[in-house]
Amino acid sequence: MSEERYQPDEENLFLDPEEVADFEDFDSNESKLTDDSKEYSSIEIQPAKSQVICIASGKGGTGKTMVAANLAVLLAKQGLKVLLIDADFGLANSHLILGLEPEHDVSSVFTGEKTVSEIIIEGPGGLKLVPGGSGFSELAMLGDEKFLQLIKGLHELEDKADIILVDLPAGINPQVMCLLNAAHELIIVTTPEVTSLVDAYALIKSLTKMSENIAPQIIINRSKDKARAIVAFQKLLSVTQKHLTGKVFPKFLGWVPQNWYVINSVASRKPLVNRHPQCFATACLELIASKTLKRHVKWVDQQTETFVYPSYFAKLEHVVYGR
Ligand SMILES: Nc1ncnc2c1ncn2[C@@H]1O[C@H](COP(=O)(O)OP(=O)(O)OP(=O)(O)O)[C@@H](O)[C@H]1O
Ligand SMILES: [Mg+2]
Numbered sequence: 001m002s003e004e005r006y007q008p009d010e011e012n013l014f015l016d017p018e019e020v021a022d023f024e025d026f027d028s029n030e031s032k033l034t035d036d037s038k039e040y041s042s043i044e045i046q047p048a049k050s051q052v053i054c055i056a057s058g059k060g061g062t063g064k065t066m067v068a069a070n071l072a073v074l075l076a077k078q079g080l081k082v083l084l085i086d087a088d089f090g091l092a093n094s095h096l097i098l099g100l101e102p103e104h105d106v107s108s109v110f111t112g113e114k115t116v117s118e119i120i121i122e123g124p125g126g127l128k129l130v131p132g133g134s135g136f137s138e139l140a141m142l143g144d145e146k147f148l149q150l151i152k153g154l155h156e157l158e159d160k161a162d163i164i165l166v167d168l169p170a171g172i173n174p175q176v177m178c179l180l181n182a183a184h185e186l187i188i189v190t191t192p193e194v195t196s197l198v199d200a201y202a203l204i205k206s207l208t209k210m211s212e213n214i215a216p217q218i219i220i221n222r223s224k225d226k227a228r229a230i231v232a233f234q235k236l237l238s239v240t241q242k243h244l245t246g247k248v249f250p251k252f253l254g255w256v257p258q259n260w261y262v263i264n265s266v267a268s269r270k271p272l273v274n275r276h277p278q279c280f281a282t283a284c285l286e287l288i289a290s291k292t293l294k295r296h297v298k299w300v301d302q303q304t305e306t307f308v309y310p311s312y313f314a315k316l317e318h319v320v321y322g323r
Contacts, residue, residue, distance in 0.1 A: 045315055052163075054180050055165060062190055064168065067187070068167035073127060083130065088168065102119065178319060184299065188216045191222045192222070214247070221255070222258035223258060
């Protein structure tokens with residue numbers, strides 16, 4: 001896999017959107033979750049034991065970790081077994097936002113001192129966190145051997161969670177793309193700024209080189225108000241519809257305002273939804289969590305209570321073994 005950059009003139013795509021989609025159309029876009037189960041059926045990949053949702057962005061600092069940590073807390077409060085994986089190994093900070101002080105992190109797994117299940121710690125609402133560590137290595141720098149070691153360790157945890165959230169580092173390096181491409185569901189967090197939207201588009205475009213028919217769930221974070229968030233989503237929708245026709249079906253998952261409560265919760269090392277449960281940003285995140293929960297139910301066959309898609313980690317192992 002080679003790293004790809006978008007063309008700088010693609011920025012212009014966002015300056016003058018010719019086709020602005022009707023807001024009413026956002027949800028009429030039937031959900032087309034990444035369905036590559038057919039592709040894998042011939043190699044008999046085992047069924048999933050949990051739903052894996054990757055949280056990504058093109059540009060850094062858009063609020064992925066804030067969203068991932070708070071979503072994890074909210075879903076855990078709903079009674080789901082939630083595992084949050086901090087995959088930002090270079091600059092992990094999910095534990096900070098959750099107010100946790102892990103003794104060990106993934107660096108101990110790579111040195112062979114600990115197994116993945118031994119580094120897990122419990123967080124608010126009973127969620128479980130795989131802490132990412134800081135400064136020792138970046139996901140992008142991991143060779144296939146270490147990458148595979150990690151995936152196998154995580155695979156063993158699959159049946160211990162209903163939902164696994166993966167907080168990814170920003171950008172489109174090959175490891176990130178590999179993790180994203182196998183995801184059952186993909187959340188892209190962007191701000192309304194043109195630079196952030198352009199990078200979100202670049203990420204989506206890179207994904208279409210690996211698989212078609214993807215339905216990223218878009219969160220517009222740090223927006224002044226809902227109207228601006230909707231306009232930002234419309235721009236992204238319009239550009240993907242025009243330039244990646246028939247390959248990408250972005251869905252509006254929600255928006256979060258730019259506000260002081262979020263900054264204060266991060267500074268005080270408590271999840272926003274616990275520190276400021278009544279604030280508007282919490283209400284926005286609750287809406288995002290309830291939509292996520294509704295979709296989660298669709299992933300489970302209600303009669304057999306088994307997941308209807310292949311295992312994320314088994315797919316990843318297959319991909320990494322094969323290259
Ligand atoms: N809605 C918001 N309002 C105000 N500040 C916010 C909001 N969302 C995020 N922030 C601030 O932006 C900063 C970056 O957020 P966060 O760490 O979640 O981004 P990220 O996308 O995970 O960054 P990275 O790409 O470095 O992993 C945090 O310090 C947080 O306080
Ligand atoms: Mg982050």
